[in-house]
Amino acid sequence: MVLSSYCFSQIKVAANDAPASVKNTADFQCNGNNDQYEINLALKQGKTVELSSGTFRCNETITGTNNVFKGQGMNTKIISTAERAIKLGGSAGSKLAVNGTISAGATILSVSGDLKISVGDIFLISSDDLYCGLRGYYLNGEGAVVKSVNGNTITVESPIKLDYKDDPKILTYNLEDNVGVENFELVVENNTAIAIYTEYATNVFYKNVRLIDPTENCWQGFRISHVYGFEYTDLYAEGILHGKSDANPHGYGFYISGAENGIIKNCKGYNNKHSFELSGYQEVPVTRNIRIENCEVDSDWKAAYSTHGAASDIDWINCTATNATGGFLIRSDHNRIINPRVECSGYNSAFFIGEFSQQGGNWNDYDGIGGDDLSIENAIVIGGGNTNCFFEFRDPIRNMEVVGGTFTGAKNGVMIFYGMECSNFKIRDAYFNIKDLKKIFEMDPKSGKPVLEMTFENIDLCEGGDNLDLIESPTEVDLEIRGVYWECD
Numbered sequence: 001m002v003l004s005s006y007c008f009s010q011i012k013v014a015a016n017d018a019p020a021s022v023k024n025t026a027d028f029q030c031n032g033n034n035d036q037y038e039i040n041l042a043l044k045q046g047k048t049v050e051l052s053s054g055t056f057r058c059n060e061t062i063t064g065t066n067n068v069f070k071g072q073g074m075n076t077k078i079i080s081t082a083e084r085a086i087k088l089g090g091s092a093g094s095k096l097a098v099n100g101t102i103s104a105g106a107t108i109l110s111v112s113g114d115l116k117i118s119v120g121d122i123f124l125i126s127s128d129d130l131y132c133g134l135r136g137y138y139l140n141g142e143g144a145v146v147k148s149v150n151g152n153t154i155t156v157e158s159p160i161k162l163d164y165k166d167d168p169k170i171l172t173y174n175l176e177d178n179v180g181v182e183n184f185e186l187v188v189e190n191n192t193a194i195a196i197y198t199e200y201a202t203n204v205f206y207k208n209v210r211l212i213d214p215t216e217n218c219w220q221g222f223r224i225s226h227v228y229g230f231e232y233t234d235l236y237a238e239g240i241l242h243g244k245s246d247a248n249p250h251g252y253g254f255y256i257s258g259a260e261n262g263i264i265k266n267c268k269g270y271n272n273k274h275s276f277e278l279s280g281y282q283e284v285p286v287t288r289n290i291r292i293e294n295c296e297v298d299s300d301w302k303a304a305y306s307t308h309g310a311a312s313d314i315d316w317i318n319c320t321a322t323n324a325t326g327g328f329l330i331r332s333d334h335n336r337i338i339n340p341r342v343e344c345s346g347y348n349s350a351f352f353i354g355e356f357s358q359q360g361g362n363w364n365d366y367d368g369i370g371g372d373d374l375s376i377e378n379a380i381v382i383g384g385g386n387t388n389c390f391f392e393f394r395d396p397i398r399n400m401e402v403v404g405g406t407f408t409g410a411k412n413g414v415m416i417f418y419g420m421e422c423s424n425f426k427i428r429d430a431y432f433n434i435k436d437l438k439k440i441f442e443m444d445p446k447s448g449k450p451v452l453e454m455t456f457e458n459i460d461l462c463e464g465g466d467n468l469d470l471i472e473s474p475t476e477v478d479l480e481i482r483g484v485y486w487e488c489d
Contacts, residue, residue, distance in 0.1 A: 015054025043067050051076045064088045066176040071184030078186045083193045088179050090200035093172030110153050121146045122228055124171040126283045127164035143228050143260050143285045163442040173200050180205035191218045204230040213239040216337045220255040225284050230262040240272040252277040258284020273301045281312025287311040297321045303329035333372035344383040354395025371397035372397040377404040379405035389413040396421035398441045408433040417443045420451050428457035434464035443473035455480045462488030
């Protein structure tokens, strides 16, 4: 290591194979072995750390706090064998009990304990209630901004969105601001955890980073949690398949686990389990107000785009999935899927809504909300999975609309529905190729006798015989049909 000076606003770190002229002007020089040592020293000196072109070899975590960490584009390569390759951000603060319960719409709450919080601070509200109900470890949580403090009473800037009844609490943060990585390639080898991880931060960005795991052991690629405001731009994730040897590998290229207000655009995933996974986990903010735009996925093992519990208000715009085992796996509420393209060749449906309950395992024990306030607009679907269909529902449907789009190549049917409820479900202005199908819409809720409320308007069911039943269902159907066409030119 060579150190020329301290306390610069921008610190330069040279790779062992960088040109001599670059090394001579660098603040730190690496020797090609345990290069995280020099990089971590640089991260302690100032906010921005700039890597030279060349290759950096690291076997322990690169760790920073309030840093911007960048390279020279794909001419900068980091090869890491650490369990966590890069970690940035702040830390958790204290956890304090809330006096009483909190109702949605409240702006004032009282806490117990030593309250160290100031006007403008962000803190987390959480409780042991289930937000989505999908699994017990997805807990309620939302960020709140302090408007004023009077003793142990906090007034927040905006009304609280959710109800908190079971052991409500607040968690304070030591947040870092303007944290990010950009312009390099990261290769993780024998990594069993996380490639790039930022937590407890605001205004986070990941830009122009290429991530590859040739060993297919990494669990999470680009991860954030406890983050308020973020942007993912021009990222690539490949081979994130932790547990590939298992029948059901895990591995998420872009893993958003507890973040509010973000955009993901022009990102690509290849050969991951789910390239995009949005969720919350334990005591983190519900992932909400996220826009995923112009993203592409190829050859994922499961659905390309996934939401789990504790996610809400997600817009998917112009996203594509090719060579897909599944397209969209939606297990949270308030999703809008606009102009998707799914070329589905594997087992799962192009749109799979919900999953079988993990808490009890009974068909009458659904508690997911994937079918709540769901909109799919102008989809282009080619194939519906080898054994499934365009749509499969395992959550109740409440206020769902499919508008426009063309659907071709299903092997089984247009739709199969296992949920306990179907209310206010509309399909309109869409084209379905039903060639070789034995059934079109199958409703089989398995439990109870719910009324299935559905509306079909201006639907083309083409290249099939008009003797097919529109709906096959063991339960009562409240069906309104307007302009369903069987003969298509």
